[in-house]
Structure formats: structure tokens, C-alpha cells
Amino acid sequence: MGWTRTGPAFPGSASSGSSSWRPSVCGPLPIDMPITHLDTEARKQLDELELVYRSITSYRPAVSNPPILDSSLDAPINQDSDHISGLRPLLEAVKRDLDVTKQFLAAPHAASLPPPSTNAPYLIAVWKEVLSSPLPILAIGKTFSEHSKDTTTADAKGQKQALPQNSDKHKSAGVKVDVVADNGHTWIRVNTAKNARLLAEFREIDSHFTDSEDEDDNMVGPSLAQSEFDNSLLRVGRGLLAAARDNPILGTNKPPEVVLRLTRIDPDAPDECENDSRIALTVELLRKMGLSIKLGERGPISQLTDLAPALPPPPTLVPTHRINLDLSILVALVSDLSHAPLPDTVDAAYTRFIPSAEYVEWKRSRLRAKNGGSSDSIMNTIEDDVYGPNQHSRALSEQLLQEMRKGILQEIYERLLVYPGETTNGDAPLRVEFWTTPEARDRCLRIVAKIGGAAEKRRAHALFLADTDDTSVSLNEREAQYWAQSRYPRAFLPLLPIRVFSAPEPTSSIDTPPPHAGFFSALEATCRALLASGSAPTPPEEAGDGELQRAAVVRTNGRLTVHTVQSMLCGAVRGWTTLTANKASVKAVLREVRARGYGAEARGEGRLAALWIVDPRSLAQGMRSDISAAPA
Known part of the structure; x- marks a missing residue:
């Protein structure tokens, strides 16, 4: 048997006054059926x-x-x-x-x-x-x-006190x-x-x-x-x-x-x-x-x-007019692969990076110094590494073939200058600017100084003067140094000057386009969380003085280096496109974005690209078989 209230409505309603409840004529609903x-x-x-x-x-x-x-x-x-x-x-x-x-x-x-x-x-x-x-x-x-x-509780005297942070409340x-x-x-x-x-x-x-x-x-x-x-x-x-x-x-x-x-x-x-x-x-x-x-x-x-409704076709993505460059792109910009004349055939591309006897001997001498002397087993390992199926020379040849299909500088030129994304009035493109982080710049200079060829060192020096306060070399002279002996004409891309962010980790969002705040904000929040976890201890290098220190990795994800996450953060917080040749890191960051519950926001709604991936270009001049001098 159910109950029906007589008089005004139920407690808490607008009506008030005395009322009572009586059994209703309708009992519990029958569930028996044929x-x-x-x-x-x-x-x-x-x-x-x-x-x-x-x-x-x-x-x-x-x-x-x-x-x-x-x-x-x-x-x-x-x-x-x-x-x-x-x-x-x-x-x-x-x-x-x-x-x-x-x-x-x-x-x-x-x-x-x-x-x-x-x-x-x-x-x-x-x-x-x-x-x-x-x-x-x-x-x-x-x-x-x-x-x-409600993060307070009452003490024995009835006074409210703040709960500790680890409280269940x-x-x-x-x-x-x-x-x-x-x-x-x-x-x-x-x-x-x-x-x-x-x-x-x-x-x-x-x-x-x-x-x-x-x-x-x-x-x-x-x-x-x-x-x-x-x-x-x-x-x-x-x-x-x-x-x-x-x-x-x-x-x-x-x-x-x-x-x-x-x-x-x-x-x-x-x-x-x-x-x-x-x-x-x-x-x-x-x-x-x-x-x-x-x-x-x-x-x-x-x-x-x-x-069921269908999504409209996705918009064609375009980069922003300010481009944030990570370390992999800085290396590609000075690489011999990106500037040297291209071979005429595929065979010539592979022949270009067959290690010369002089290079192999140079490699051996460096490893002897690392190990305190020579060893047959070490030498066998060295030769397997140099000539085996995964040798560095083959990887460089593959990158050269990619360059023959379309050069990385040509790709950047077409995306930014032939088909510009943002415009000032719908017609004239905004001036393209290139930016990078202090960490990416410094590590690029160290890498090039250690293993770069002469032309690669010259380009790196032109992009980033060793002394940032040095005004004795004009921008025009630096531009001439950078494009010297390149297969591209001078100023093919307005790369110089590459601007350097004053702070690696911006504290507030600026210039973020509101329609695209979803993904940029998700990427920013993820990068901040990764960096907040700290970096994993870097294993001590076995090499002697002058060897490159291994890049620090994020403590919670060994696939991501700290400088890579910092680069992505600098682009995301500003709503700028980050250009990278590190596809594995982009995949790792996307997994982190989704793992942190930002799947709902990690989607694109507009035309501006948050990340732009190209194929890598490594430093290669020291590996060329047609250049006799080994890296210094």
C-alpha cells in the first residue's frame, strides 16, 4: 500500500501549513505479467x-x-x-x-x-x-x-579548522x-x-x-x-x-x-x-x-x-606566422643535407655516405681514447656499428633521399610564404618570425661544435653568434655566412635573426587564439605537468672531457627529453606553431595529453597548426666519403 499526502504540497515546497498523510489507493506497482x-x-x-x-x-x-x-x-x-x-x-x-x-x-x-x-x-x-x-x-x-x-572540520569546541591536504574530504x-x-x-x-x-x-x-x-x-x-x-x-x-x-x-x-x-x-x-x-x-x-x-x-x-550525423571535412591546417623551432629543426637548418648539392641518382646518394678509411680511423681513435686503449673485441663492435645494417651512413643516405624528394627548406618555404596562413588584411602575409628556446640553441651549438663539419659550424655560428652581445657582425654579414655554398639562393627563407625566448617556461598565456584554446591549453597543461615531475638523473658519461652530456629526460616519461617538452610548452602557451623533426616525441606527448584526461580538449577546431612535423636531417658533412677531412 502506498501513501498520499493530504493538504498542501510536500515539505520544502512553496505552500505551507498543516498537512497529513494517508494510505493511497494505489499500492506498489504490480510486476506480474503473462x-x-x-x-x-x-x-x-x-x-x-x-x-x-x-x-x-x-x-x-x-x-x-x-x-x-x-x-x-x-x-x-x-x-x-x-x-x-x-x-x-x-x-x-x-x-x-x-x-x-x-x-x-x-x-x-x-x-x-x-x-x-x-x-x-x-x-x-x-x-x-x-x-x-x-x-x-x-x-x-x-x-x-x-x-x-567543504575542506573544514569542527574541533572538540565546535570551532572550524582547515583539513590537512591528504584528508579524505x-x-x-x-x-x-x-x-x-x-x-x-x-x-x-x-x-x-x-x-x-x-x-x-x-x-x-x-x-x-x-x-x-x-x-x-x-x-x-x-x-x-x-x-x-x-x-x-x-x-x-x-x-x-x-x-x-x-x-x-x-x-x-x-x-x-x-x-x-x-x-x-x-x-x-x-x-x-x-x-x-x-x-x-x-x-x-x-x-x-x-x-x-x-x-x-x-x-x-x-x-x-x-x-547519424557526419563531420564536415577537416580544415586544411596552416602554420602560424611565428614559428617555434625545437632542437631537431635547428640541427636540420645547419645540416649539410639541407644545403649541399643533391646527387643525381639513388646510387650516388648511398655512395656519398660510405665511410672513408680516414673517417673509420678517426672513429677508432676516439673510441680508443674513451676505453683507455685498443681491443680486438671493441674494434669488431666498432666495425659492426659502422658497416652493419643499421649504420649511421645508411640513415644519412635515407635522409638524403628524402631531401631529393623535397628539401626541408623548400617545405618550410612553401608552407609559410607560398601558402601563408595568417594575414594582416586577408591578402598580404604577416612577416614570418622564427623563435627558439635558450636550451635548444645552446645544445645545438654544443652538438655542432663537437660533430659538425666546417660548413655546418659556419651556419650555426651565423644563426647564433657565440657572444649574443656581439654587434660587430651585422645581420647582413651573418646572412651571407649562412647561405654561402648553399644550393638555395641567399635569403631563400627569412631565417635570421632567430629570436630566443627570454624565459624557457612562460607563466601566462599570451596571444592565444581563443577559438583554438582547447588544444593549445591541453598541450600547455600537459607540458607543465611533465616538467613539474622533474628530470631523471642523467647517467654519468663514460667518455672523457669534451663529450656531449646526455640530454636530461622527464622523470615520468623516459621517451621525452626536458628540452623537447620545454620547446613545446613555449609554443603552446603562445598559440604558435612548433616545428619539429622529432615525431616520436610528438606521439609520446599526445599519449600524455590523453592520459591526463584532456582527450575532450585535444582536438582541433580551426586552421592553425599547433605542431608541425617534418622528417629529420642530421649533421652529415663529417660522414661524406667525398670530403677527406674527418670532423675536428
Whole structure:
């Protein structure tokens, strides 16, 4: 038997005054139904689950990729992001319920048994939201943190005191979002409870209220009756909104829109025993909180699959007019590969880097010095390294072949000057500027000084004078030094002067284009987190004096050097394109971006590239077989 309140509305409503509760004529909703109907419902559910399973397995995520311009020859890096977080767990859950339902229907007396308890209605509803929601879909079943605002406690005298940072109250509770849609701007939560669920809650509330009246008459014990109207749906709504406020769209202070899909709640149910005015009030209060409430189920799976929206073709990415250069590009800019005349044939490209006898002897002498003397085993290792299948000379030949297809300077020229991205008035391109970090500059100069050829050292000196305060050499003279003996005409690219950031780690975002704040902010936050973890101890070098110190790596990711992350941070914080030839590091950083929960923001919405990848060019002059002198 249920309970119905007489008099004014429930506690906490606008009405007030005396009231009482009486048993209602409608008891708990009956769940008994014909056995044949139960069997029919199970078969219908099986058909829907099979449709969902086929739909998921054939689904091709329409995701927008991070704004990365990939000019390298191998597979585009953006292919790695063609996925949706949570899609596989959803498929596995559907498969489990599918198997359970099949086993039930295959039982000899299935028609006389109640159907199995599964999550099928919920799983089907979630997939319908995936097929119907604004693209791109970024995650399914993602949990967001809701940070506790009450970080105080009362002492023995009732005085409030701040909690320690490691207190459980500081820990965030998880709030589940079923579908993260519209490039992270929309959160969707699915609730498949029926009216009967809320009615059962109301009956529980009513019973506490009645018990409270009896206790008031006898003046015993505390009351469990509500002082304000509340139920599970309202609590879900408050949790979602709190999590949305605590997890704004990265780069903005705007929380995502929260949609609550109530598939089986009907505030206007015609059957009196399935309705209660508090159901309609619950829906009204949820809307007043700021949630977007959607009632009822989506259409059939087959129809939704046919009508699923499609993403427009991605925009053509262009670099910004200010380019941030990392160490790999600085090396490429001075490399002999980028400037020397090209060979006429493929065979000539390979012949150019067959180590000469003089070079091999120079290599041996250096290793003797490192090991305190000669050794047959060491010499065998040296020769295997020089002449084996993975030898440095072959790698240089491969880079030279890439240069023959399209030179790296030609690639930069075409992207920046022939097809400019940003313009001042829609016609005239802005002046192109090249920037780098102090760490990248200093390490480039050390590398070139140690293993560069004469022309490579000259170019590096022209790009970065050893004494930055030296004004005796004019910019015009430095330009002449850089382009001397290059196959390109002088000033083919406006490289000089390469500007150096005054600080390696900017403290605030400047010049960040608002439409693209999402990815740039995600990249910035990730780089800051990586650098904050510190660097791993660098192993002591076994070489003697003058050897290059191994680059420090990030403590939490040995694939990333500190100077590489600093370079990416300097570009991301300003909204500038970072040009790199280090594709492995870009992949590693993208994995870090997603691992930190920035998948919803790590997408591109505009035309400007945040990262630009080209193939590497190593220092090569000292390895040329047609140049007799070994590196100094």
C-alpha cells in the first residue's frame, strides 16, 4: 500500500501549513505479467542487443584530430587518434548481456521463467545517444572528478579548522558521464529508471514522514523525515552540475552543457497508479538547476544508424606566422643535407655516405681514447656499428633521399610564404618570425661544435653568434655566412635573426587564439605537468672531457627529453606553431595529453597548426666519403 499526502504540497515546497498523510489507493506497482509476454520482451531485447552489437563493431568514429600538420613521409600521426575512449568497454558489456540473454532463451523452460536481469536497456540507450549526439564524440562512460568545497572540520569546541591536504574530504568523488559529445562541450547522462523507481522512493519518504509524526506525539528519537524535498534524480543532477563546474572546457571558464536523458520517466503518465505530482516537480527542479532534460527513448537503432550525423571535412591546417623551432629543426637548418648539392641518382646518394678509411680511423681513435686503449673485441663492435645494417651512413643516405624528394627548406618555404596562413588584411602575409628556446640553441651549438663539419659550424655560428652581445657582425654579414655554398639562393627563407625566448617556461598565456584554446591549453597543461615531475638523473658519461652530456629526460616519461617538452610548452602557451623533426616525441606527448584526461580538449577546431612535423636531417658533412677531412 502506498501513501498520499493530504493538504498542501510536500515539505520544502512553496505552500505551507498543516498537512497529513494517508494510505493511497494505489499500492506498489504490480510486476506480474503473462509468461508469454516475458518471453516476448526477452526476445525483443535480444534483437536490439544484436543490432547494437553490429552497430558498434561497424562504427567508424568521426573524430576530429589534434591540429598537427604532418609533412613526414610515413603514416600521418593523426591516424593514432582515430578512437573513442570507452567504446571497447561498451562493446564488451553489450556482448556479455547478449550472451546471457541468448543462454536464457535457449533454456528448455525459458517461457516459464522470469527474464534475466541485465543492463540491456541502459546499454541500448547509451548507444542511441552516441549515434544521435553532436559530433565529434570523444568519450563513453567517462568519470569526472567533483572536488569537495567543504575542506573544514569542527574541533572538540565546535570551532572550524582547515583539513590537512591528504584528508579524505579533499579527495574528489567520481561523477559518471555516459557520452562526452560535441567535442567535449556536451555531457550526456542516461537514466533508465521507471516511474515505479521514484514512486518507491516517495513511499519510503512518506513512511518516514508518518513515523516522524508518531514520534513527535510521543517525543522520542530523531526524525528521518525530509525537511526539504529530495530524491536520487535530484542528487544525480546536482553531482553532474558540480562536476561540470569543476571541469570546465580547457582554456575557458565555461562548463560543458549537461544533458540528462530520462528514457522511462513519464511525468504525465495516464495511469494514476504510475504517477505522482512529485515526479513532474522533480523534472521541473532539474530544469531549474540548469540541466537540459530529455524525456523518452531515441528512435530505433536501425534508423539512428542511417541518420547519424557526419563531420564536415577537416580544415586544411596552416602554420602560424611565428614559428617555434625545437632542437631537431635547428640541427636540420645547419645540416649539410639541407644545403649541399643533391646527387643525381639513388646510387650516388648511398655512395656519398660510405665511410672513408680516414673517417673509420678517426672513429677508432676516439673510441680508443674513451676505453683507455685498443681491443680486438671493441674494434669488431666498432666495425659492426659502422658497416652493419643499421649504420649511421645508411640513415644519412635515407635522409638524403628524402631531401631529393623535397628539401626541408623548400617545405618550410612553401608552407609559410607560398601558402601563408595568417594575414594582416586577408591578402598580404604577416612577416614570418622564427623563435627558439635558450636550451635548444645552446645544445645545438654544443652538438655542432663537437660533430659538425666546417660548413655546418659556419651556419650555426651565423644563426647564433657565440657572444649574443656581439654587434660587430651585422645581420647582413651573418646572412651571407649562412647561405654561402648553399644550393638555395641567399635569403631563400627569412631565417635570421632567430629570436630566443627570454624565459624557457612562460607563466601566462599570451596571444592565444581563443577559438583554438582547447588544444593549445591541453598541450600547455600537459607540458607543465611533465616538467613539474622533474628530470631523471642523467647517467654519468663514460667518455672523457669534451663529450656531449646526455640530454636530461622527464622523470615520468623516459621517451621525452626536458628540452623537447620545454620547446613545446613555449609554443603552446603562445598559440604558435612548433616545428619539429622529432615525431616520436610528438606521439609520446599526445599519449600524455590523453592520459591526463584532456582527450575532450585535444582536438582541433580551426586552421592553425599547433605542431608541425617534418622528417629529420642530421649533421652529415663529417660522414661524406667525398670530403677527406674527418670532423675536428
